[in-house]
Amino acid sequence: MKEFNLKASTIYLRLVTESDAEFICGLRNDETLNTYISQSTADVEAQKKWIINYKNKEKNNEEYYFMICRNDTDEVIGTVRLYDFKENPKSFCWGSWILNENKTKYAAVESALLVYEAGFSILEFEQSHFEVMKGNDKVHSFHLKMGANKISEDEINDYYIFPKLKYEENKIQYSRFLGS
Numbered sequence: 435m436k437e438f439n440l441k442a443s444t445i446y447l448r449l450v451t452e453s454d455a456e457f458i459c460g461l462r463n464d465e466t467l468n469t470y471i472s473q474s475t476a477d478v479e480a481q482k483k484w485i486i487n488y489k490n491k492e493k494n495n496e497e498y499y500f501m502i503c504r505n506d507t508d509e510v511i512g513t514v515r516l517y518d519f520k521e522n523p524k525s526f527c528w529g530s531w532i533l534n535e536n537k538t539k540y541a542a543v544e545s546a547l548l549v550y551e552a553g554f555s556i557l558e559f560e561q562s563h564f565e566v567m568k569g570n571d572k573v574h575s576f577h578l579k580m581g582a583n584k585i586s587e588d589e590i591n592d593y594y595i596f597p598k599l600k601y602e603e604n605k606i607q608y609s610r611f612l613g614s
């Protein structure tokens with residue numbers, strides 16, 4: 435089992451537990467936040483079962499689901515997940531990225547930087563791949579600004595790659611968000 439110590443200036447990541455089920459249901463079923471994410475259950479017991487099943491994947495190093503928490507109060511403010519681990523090239527997907535209204539101003543930047551820290555530094559991937567639904571304009575801009583490359587699209591999504599080299603560059607350029 436990998437050890438993660440993922441802390442930035444105003445937020446940190448910790449692995450999900452069964453007791454996060456209610457928060458996750460509320461977050462993913464919040465109509466102001468779920469336009470561009472896949473539908474998931476609003477049933478807390480079903481969500482708990484999903485987390486228990488996920489925990490086996492975590493043990494097998496197949497997937498990691500993190501809660502995003504504030505440093506100042508420990509309040510949980512969102513989620514993010516690393517999954518779909520591939521070989522040749524060694525690449526990870528990330529998503530389930532949601533922050534609620536109690537987020538810190540730069541929680542988005544910090545959580546993305548911590549995802550790359552986990553994927554590249556701890557899990558030793560060479561690149562990241564992910565998709566963003568068409569219409570989620572702010573999120574497309576976010577990824578392009580951070581250095582992702584759009585590689586393809588279909589009617590539903592744009593598909594991006596984020597290379598390890600960009601992560602290395604960002605560690606310096608974005609060091610103030612990481613509190614270093």
Ligand SMILES: CC(C)(COP(=O)(O)OP(=O)(O)OC[C@H]1O[C@@H](n2cnc3c(N)ncnc32)[C@H](O)[C@@H]1OP(=O)(O)O)[C@@H](O)C(=O)NCCC(=O)NCCS
Nearest residue numbers: 467470531532533539540542543565566567573576579580
């Ligand atoms: C996706 C999500 C987590 C992003 O969080 P966010 O707070 O909206 O992110 P923002 O783009 O507003 O970034 C936060 C701040 O960092 C700034 N920022 C973003 N990228 C930056 C960069 N590369 N460098 C410096 N600052 C940056 C933004 O300008 C913003 O500051 P501002 O409020 O002064 O404009 C959030 O919008 C969300 O939960 N959306 C709903 C679910 C969703 O669509 N998830 C994505 C599915 S692909």
